[in-house]
Amino acid sequence: MLMSMDKELLQIIGVTLRMSFFSTLISCLLGMPLGVLLGKSSFKGKGTIIKLTGTFMGLPPVVAGLIVYMLFSKNGILGSLDILFTVEVMVIAQCMLIVPVVINLTHSITSVNSACLIETAKGLNFSKGKTAILMLTENKTALFSVVLSAFGRSIAEVGAVSLVGGNIQWKTRVMTTAIMLETNKGNFSFALALGIILLLISFTVNIIASFAVKEDKQ
């Protein structure tokens, strides 16, 4: 059954990986520096910001999808860009979901040893940028699990991507929306098979990632 739709399945896996890769990349590029900043500096309202990111970690994907949908809809503020129902807009919606997770996790990781590390760095007269980079590299293993969490949330998410992506065949259909579609068609066992493929993809990515971390340790 899976073999018969080989070409389409490969295409769907391709779109899924492309979407998840960019969602993860952009979310981490935005979220990690902010998380480090929160971890290493103290200012008024910091507690509020951390609570906000915690709150947004619970943002229902459909709501994130709705907000992005309304922004990019024909009559929306950014409607003229005409990117609704594309992979790009799916990535944007996912970033809304994932950035708070990355900020919050990065903050809680870096704030644990940040006081000591910052003292050490200040004692050696490191610049602010050098200190920030040090905080990232010192927490590399833990931050890698943040990247994997971001990837996991991205690849497993369905509510936002089906709303803004539209689950269009050959274009914006990803594994999760394909699973949803097969479920709606009543092909429950096929849907489950797709779910197992999705898990296998996740598993492979995790294995590759763990190798990457190991090699770096030397």
Next chain:
Amino acid sequence: MIKLQNIKKIYGERTVLNIDGLSFTKGETVAIVGPNGSGKSTLLKIIAGVIKSDEGTVETNSRMYYLPQQNIPFRKSVRKNILISMENADDKEIRCNEILAELGLANLADKNAKGLSGGECQRLALGRVLINEGDFLVLDEPSSAADIEGTEMIENAIRKYKDKTGCGVIMTTHSPVQALKLAERVIMLCDGKIVEDGRPEELLINPKTQWGKKFISKWKL
């Protein structure tokens, strides 16, 4: 020159540091002694500019290098720990090897610093500080984790650095021997206040305060 005036540091209800005036000149080695919780580390952090005092001023235009009490090795090789701490120089590698040899870390140079023992970590942390030239070294218990041999290496390295650069050294210690051996001036802290400040031999023979007498009496020299 480092000049402290009317320094106060308060944590919650507790005034951990309360100093009217204190100054350090380049070239002198000062040991700060006192029991746990007397405010030694806080004083060093304020001098080094790592934390700010709640009241008062620290006046200085000296370049300082500070070694915190807690040593964190960076997640890199021992050599890279030193190199990353060094400001730009032409003879980076040579100086790095020198300091590693001096601190007995040469044979560990390519090991990951996370695998070092407590004493080795402390020597590495000191090495990161000593690799640059500053006007003052501010060292918080630089040999607290070291064995006899390690302590000797650390003390020699500090002395050599001082001879070479003519810098000032401000350090805390729980070792009376170390204080007497390295310092030309000993400051005694109690409950955040300075109770004694003078040459070590004077202090040893003739403490000015009751409290100083009591503290010295516990030194088993």
Next chain:
Amino acid sequence: MKKLLAVLMALAIVFTLAACGGTSENENKIIRVSTTTSVNDSGLLPYLLPVFEEATGYTVEVQSAGTGAAIQKAKDGNADLILVHSKASEEEFIAEGYGVERLPFMYNYFVIVGPADDPAGIKDSVNAAEAFDKIEDTEATFISRGDESGTHKAELKIWGEDVPEADDEWYISAGQGMGACLTMASEKDAYCLTDKATFLSNKADLDLEIILAEGEDMKNTYSLIECNPEKLDGINTEGAKAFIEWMMGDEASALIAEYGKEAYGEALFYLAE
């Protein structure tokens, strides 16, 4: 790999156990209806059910999904009867022994909706097949449900032999429910085949008009099928019979004929002759 398999197995067992716990003999005051989204989302069932429950003392649990899923749920023994609109699938359901008898009880018309300026010029077509040809010729954007629902199957039937390829730029296979497809059509200025009830109930939010209605190939018949207790366990046959009898009776017929007139100025469903 072994670990992964073990985890999967464990999960499968949990799900199977959970599924087994669902049915029980003494719940015969509950009727489980598996139906398509169009019947439920148009508001027809929420409108009829309170009257039925009041009159008979039954409680009706409605599960709405695409026709494919609605039928599959019944095949898995999770419904007492189905209310769907896909003749071929219904006949297959009965042929396989899952259903007792197909009872067409109401119908309405599919409509082709699209942008008001009708770029493909389909509004004077005699039927949907002609309109679809014009859409294909002009390559005007067309949103297909693509989910094997009743509406999708009706659409495929209208295309006949030459169903467009889904990788044609203009033919978009959305794989989503009617509401989502209509939204997409509105966003992309596209045509879409829809049941009238769903369109009218969503119309306020859509930038779409009915371009073609009531061609002879656009009839949309809804049937009731009682699940076969000889094939499936735990079927509330009595309840299913009571529900079907009431739905095809005078009281329900009168209510169905009136439904929609107040809100949309026209009936949304007609009684089957």
